[in-house]
Amino acid sequence: MQGKNYLMIPGPTAVPPSVLEAISRPMFGHRTEEFAAMYKRIVEKLQVVFQTKNDIFVLTQTGTGGMETAIANTVSPGDKVLALVTGNFGERFAKLARIYGGEVDELKFEWGSCVDVKQVEEKLSANRYKVVLATQNETSTGVLNDIEAIGKLVAKTPALLLVDGVSGVGGIEIKVDQWNVDILVTASQKAMMLPPGLAMVSVSPKAWAVIDKNTSPRFYFSLPACKGKIDSWNTPYTPGVSLYVGLDAALEIMMNEGMDNVYARHKLLAEATRAAARALGLKLLAEDAWASPVVTGIYSPEGMGADDIRKIAKKEFAVTFAGGQGKLKGKAFRIAHMGFADRMDVIIAIGALEMALKKAGHAMELGTGLKAAQEVLMGGSK
Template identity: 45%
Template sequence: MKKTYLFTPGPTQIPPEVVLAEASPMIHHRTSEFSDIFANVSENLKYVFQTKDGEVFTFASSGTGGMEACVANTLSRGDKAIVVSGGKFGERWAQICGTYGVNTVKIEVENGKAVDPAVVNDTIEKEQDAKVVFTTLSETSTGVIHNIEAIAKVVKGRNLLLAVDGISGIGVQPFKMDDWGIDIAVTGSQKGFMLPPGLAFVCVAQSAWDSIEKSDLPKYYWNLKKMRKALSSKTTAYTPAISLIMAAGKSIEIIRSEGIEKVWARHAKLAHATREGIKALGLELFANDAAGNVLTSVKIPKGVNFDAGIKKLRDETGVTIAGGQDELKGKIFRVGHMGYVNEFDIVLAISAVEKILHEGGYKVELGKGVSRVQEILVG
């Protein structure tokens, strides 16, 4: 008998009560019943973003759609943007900007490393006509956490905006929209929010609206001005993902009940235990000092076909971890520990890694990683 466990960087496991909320009978979206639900979700989303003055808009899309909304609404034809490119999803900012014909200056960051805020500062000094800095909280392809608070300090006081991809980080990693001075941020439903894929949440600070009002890039569905007008009437500009929004109400309720600081602390503890378990097996971490609460990236030892082991594990046991992407395929694997995850999930995840290594011919003392995890979590 197989039982499904997800230790991927998304989608993540979903609490039963969230599943049940999504399974509620369908209602019509142009009714007071839906408007009340949507208004409550929109207001409670502010808590997760840690904003009081910002507005949160919900799109029926992947997180990438939310990223596109950030680009299409903050820039105009001929504008210049600075992009921190340190992995697949940092590069995605540059690709979206390129699609809209934005003049893009990339800060190239080595895979597995976090960007130095001083380099961001130097780039801004050099490119003083830039309008937006696009960066990433959690680079899902590598497990790297960029220091958004420090980057925000560099950007603050200059005539440009800071846009953050927090798709895998928000709700897992400390993130403070107001306190740090972030202008626009995006996240997705299938990570720390413990929901299925399908929703993108875009939080817009008051400081971003001047640029949004002036933006002349083409947009129809991704139009934040239309979304703002609809939100003022407690609805969406276009047909929403009703069931997902009902589920979001329950997931955010769970997050608020635990408390966002405790959510961050829980993820930090689980991340630490995961890495200690990995090191106990003699494996080398990939992101290392730049790693955060979202996932653990690990270098695959020579001689082990880990990707084949991942497939075998998934097919035979229902336990799924992730391999590397693009140029990191076959070089790293990634263990996600975000969202609906507790201490015993980490024991299971490390046990799964041990199984792959053992069956792949890597000399490993079975139980050594699990034992180290237990020491961390019990201690």
């Protein structure tokens, strides 16, 4: 019925009521003490999420803008870049580096697989890169890459490690300082539980040295411009005030839950979703060892279009799954369980998936996937 929809896509994701309320508050000016106090609160909470003492900036742009900010400030024409590509968003990061004149080595991995750290080691020892690009959570396939291992290797070289954490940060643990992440980019509309419109970027001291000398054109994306304003907890250009208010509220929810609980919750939801898919005889895109805690990619049954299943789920049960991207279009679908997601969301997703599969003609017994999901969900502690 009208207004009753279940959004199971990897962004934008559902926004909690208290965050919607925060976003709806009356406007106030950004050159004020009120704004500065809020920006300070936000950055302090983001430092907990990012596990860093590095500078953090909140930028009024979506995730791709955040990725371009990272590139525009570190890649100058002719610079050597190593891009670790495990899917659509890895490709986007590489493309951005090329647009800014980077000479990009793409290390490509099978869609559904993660970065093979050994190959990264070989590349790094045979070449001298200025920048290495990695994706924490590859949204297009539901694959989690080992940023810790990659960071350990890159830290031994002069190269900077730029990490696209757009779909992972806030749902999957990341230790920026300990894992040597020089620039981490994330965005508001995924595990951070906000509407799209904000990117968040952390910058290490090692990165600042490169950024300050960078020659690529940058104005709106200028990190030095951000740095020039952060001492007074302000922004160089007008910030998206309401979304900042929402971010403050969303981070408060995360702090109240505790980040360890947030990460455990996402893992539990992923396990339950994967158990259900297996019980229904469906093939998963990613192996358990590198499965994403925030989004699960599933192949549609042999001879059945993934988008047909999605259409039935949406039209009949108001449940929206994401389609396959790039080479997986029509062959796979994705169920997100990120941000404002809890156990009953898996029940909703699998309940609708089963009915859609049955309607599409998949031979299976209703309730089979649900039972498998319930068994996992019951094991998790509240």
